[in-house]
Amino acid sequence: xxxxxxxxxxxxxxxxxxxxxxxxxxxxxxxxxxxxxxxxxxxxxxxxxxxxxxxxxxxxxxxxxxxxxxxxxxxxxxxxxxxxxxxxxxxxxxxxxxxxxxxxxxxxxxxxxxxxxxxxxxxxxxxxxxxxxxxxxxxxxxxxxxxxxxxxxxxxxxxxxxxxxxxxxxxxxxxxxxxxxxxxxxxxxxxxxxxxxxxxxxxxxxxxxxxxxxxxxxxxxxxxxxxxxxxxxxxxxxxxxxxxxxxxxxxxxxxxxxxxxxxxxxxxxxxxxxxxxxxxxxxxxxxxxxxxxxxxxxxxxxxxxxxxxxxxxxxxxxxxxxxxxxxxxxxxxxxxxxxxxxxxxxxxxxxxxxxxxxxxxxxxxxxxxxxxxxxxxxxxxxxxxxxxxxxxxxxxxxxxxxxxxxxxxxxxxxxxxx
RNA sequence: GUGAGUGUAGCUCAGUUGGUUAGAGCACUGGAUUGUGGCUCCAGUGGCCGAGGGUUCGAAUCCCUUCACUCACCCCA
Numbered sequence: 001x002x003x004x005x006x007x008x009x010x011x012x013x014x015x016x017x018x019x020x021x022x023x024x025x026x027x028x029x030x031x032x033x034x035x036x037x038x039x040x041x042x043x044x045x046x047x048x049x050x051x052x053x054x055x056x057x058x059x060x061x062x063x064x065x066x067x068x069x070x071x072x073x074x075x076x077x078x079x080x081x082x083x084x085x086x087x088x089x090x091x092x093x094x095x096x097x098x099x100x101x102x103x104x105x106x107x108x109x110x111x112x113x114x115x116x117x118x119x120x121x122x123x124x125x126x127x128x129x130x131x132x133x134x135x136x137x138x139x140x141x142x143x144x145x146x147x148x149x150x151x152x153x154x155x156x157x158x159x160x161x162x163x164x165x166x167x168x169x170x171x172x173x174x175x176x177x178x179x180x181x182x183x184x185x186x187x188x189x190x191x192x193x194x195x196x197x198x199x200x201x202x203x204x205x206x207x208x209x210x211x212x213x214x215x216x217x218x219x220x221x222x223x224x225x226x227x228x229x230x231x232x233x234x235x236x237x238x239x240x241x242x243x244x245x246x247x248x249x250x251x252x253x254x255x256x257x258x259x260x261x262x263x264x265x266x267x268x269x270x271x272x273x274x275x276x277x278x279x280x281x282x283x284x285x286x287x288x289x290x291x292x293x294x295x296x297x298x299x300x301x302x303x304x305x306x307x308x309x310x311x312x313x314x315x316x317x318x319x320x321x322x323x324x325x326x327x328x329x330x331x332x333x334x335x336x337x338x339x340x341x342x343x344x345x346x347x348x349x350x351x352x353x354x355x356x357x358x359x360x361x362x363x364x365x366x367x368x369x370x371x372x373x374x375x376x377x378x379x380x381x382x383x384x385x386x387x388x389x390x391x392x393x394x395x396x397x398x399x400x401x402x403x404x405x406x407x408x409x410x411x412x413x414x415x416x417x418x
Numbered sequence: 419g420u421g422a423g424u425g426u427a428g429c430u431c432a433g434u435u436g437g438u439u440a441g442a443g444c445a446c447u448g449g450a451u452u453g454u455g456g457c458u459c460c461a462g463u464g465g466c467c468g469a470g471g472g473u474u475c476g477a478a479u480c481c482c483u484u485c486a487c488u489c490a491c492c493c494c495a
Contacts, residue, residue: 003486058493062419080495109495114419116489125495192492208491257494267495278495305495330453361453369455370445380453394455 007113007121017321018310023106025153026126026304033145035102035128040084042108046074052083052288054259056199063111077110081127082260082285082301083292089131090294100132106306118276118308129301134286136233139264139300140240146268146280146302147246155312158279160247162266163254164234165202166226168287171262174225175201185215205253221252230263237264260285264300273308280304323353325411326368328361330380337379337404341389344408369394375414377407 004010011019027037050060065077078084085103088094094101106126113119128145130138147160165171182189182197182204189197190209197204205216226234241248248266256265265283273279282302290296325345329338338354345352353371355364361378368376378390378399389407392399402410 006486063493111494113493114491115487116491119494123495127495203493275490275492276494281495303495308495328454360448362449362451362455363447365453365455367455373455376455378454382453390454392454397455399454 005121007115009120009122015310018313019306022153022306022310022313023126026104026106026149029149029152030104030128030145033102033141035104035130038085038088038103038105039107040081040088040105041078043075043077044084044087046076048083048087048292049076049079052086052258052260052292053080057257057259059111059258063113065110065112079111080109080258080303081105081107081125082129082258082288082303085127085129085301086131086288086292086294086299089129090289090292095132095295095297098132100130100138102128102130104128116275118273118305118311120307124306126304126306127301128282128303129299131289131299132297134233134284134298136236136264137240139237139284140244140246142282142300142302143241143248143266144244144246146304150268150280153309154314155279155309157272158268158270158312159249160266160268161251161254162237162241162248162264163251164223164226164230164263165255165261165265165283166222166230167262170225170227170230171222174220174222177220177225178202181219182215185219188212188215200257202255203257205255216253222255223250223252233263256281256283260288260291262286266302268304270308270312272312276305276308278305279308279312321351322372322374323351324374325350325352325377326364326371326373326375327352327354327377327379328364328368329355329378330361331384332358334379334381334384337384338377341377341379341404341407345411348408348412350408350411375411 046064046066049064053060055061059079064079066074067076069075085105089101104127106124108122108124110122112121115121128142130142143160143162150156150158166174178201179197182193182201186194186197188211189204190207190212193204193207193209193212196207202222204212204219207213207216223234238248238250251267254265254267261283263284263286266281267278268280269277270279271277280302282300284298284300286298289299325342327338327342329335335358342352342354353368353373355367359367361380365376373394376390376392376394378392383389383401383404387404388401389404390399391402391407391410
């Protein structure tokens with residue numbers, strides 16, 4: 001048996017309805033905030049991700065799907081969307097068009113990690129990017145939108161955490177100071193953190209090891225070392241959030257794994273997903289567009305992990321669409337009539353199913369019941385000879401004979417269908 | 419990359435210290451009702467017990483190898 005590749009999953013009917021619901025809500029809400037959808041390629045040149053995400057990150061070092069194409073050029077399945085959106089923004093000079101550009105996109109991302117709960121090799125994200133403003137109001141606006149979206153899809157048991165990573169100017173000196181502190185404590189740290197001190201010292205803050213957490217509690221905090229400008233910026237973001245009624249919590253340990261983040265950073269976390277507690281995360285990346293060869297334009301964005309988000313949506317009734325009409329037929333002439341009638345219903349927008357394979361009426365009725373059809377139309381030889389069909393209301397268990405020529409009209413009259 | 423757990427019917431799972439023909443519920447098909455669903459009853463279809471090797475008179479059960487899945491570390495959405 002050929003099976004799906006490890007970490008790649010089918011999203012089956014029954015589950016897919018939740019996806020449609022979430023994606024439709026996202027589109028609707030995001031568009032009220034002035035965002036436009038952008039569709040970007042699934043593959044890009046490897047350099048795009050290496051330069052934006054950071055050469056030394058795990059994503060770039062060991063998680064990307066990179067293949068030579070037929071001409072031997074290295075192409076990479078996108079591990080995230082921000083780099084591609086930034087590339088498109090620069091390539092099409094979208095900054096010439098309007099001062100602030102706001103995008104969202106929805107689609108699959110690929111990372112070669114070991115799969116586990118809430119983590120897959122192909123996973124899906126909703127991405128939001130706002131380019132062209134450094135106004136802290138836009139940071140708050142973005143978090144408001146995210147928060148509103150989560151409320152609308154009834155994901156409430158989550159927490160919005162925020163932090164500031166400072167700008168490039170204040171982060172470099174802080175980083176040096178932090179490394180100095182951590183190197184002295186090196187002996188107490190776990191092996192992973194000893195490595196992190198060298199590669200990405202900020203990440204020692206979100207180590208799960210108790211001893212490491214105690215050490216980092218005493219370590220210098222970024223928030224105490226950001227410059228006056230960054231500090232004012234962060235205060236403004238918070239003031240906006242408070243005024244807008246968005247609840248949040250400052251988490252000084254909140255750091256991001258991607259190199260391009262600056263200033264405001266935020267994460268929506270849950271305790272329901274085991275090791276993967278981040279449902280959505282993002283922040284400001286003021287240097288990214290310039291780093292990728294564009295003008296010096298600030299930006300910010302976030303990504304929502306759809307698999308994670310959808311697993312948090314309370315299980316409601318079956319969202320799948322049951323047919324309005326099920327047509328059961330007996331005999332080959334009746335079957336043809338059933339096919340023609342099904343078209344008539346469908347062409348006026350009535351969801352219609354028919355019985356297949358010449359099964360017994362009992363079997364067809366059972367199937368209609370399984371599908372939760374509202375009405376069953378029964379066409380047999382006797383009725384056909386008289387030019388009539390039976391219309392049965394499944395819930396009421398009542399049925400009547402109706403002229404074949406009038407059946408579509410008759411069904412249309414029943415309000416509950418349309 | 420590291421560690422742990424689990425693999426028996428389409429699905430969810432039983433299966434005793436190794437013992438005859440491997441079970442149940444759900445689902446599916448047929449019947450009770452010659453052309454009428456849900457509830458009930460009866461019957462039926464459906465298994466290389468993940469794969470390969472070993473121990474044994476005898477293996478779903480014990481041992482080894484391997485594969486798959488799941489969870490955790492790591493990383494991240």
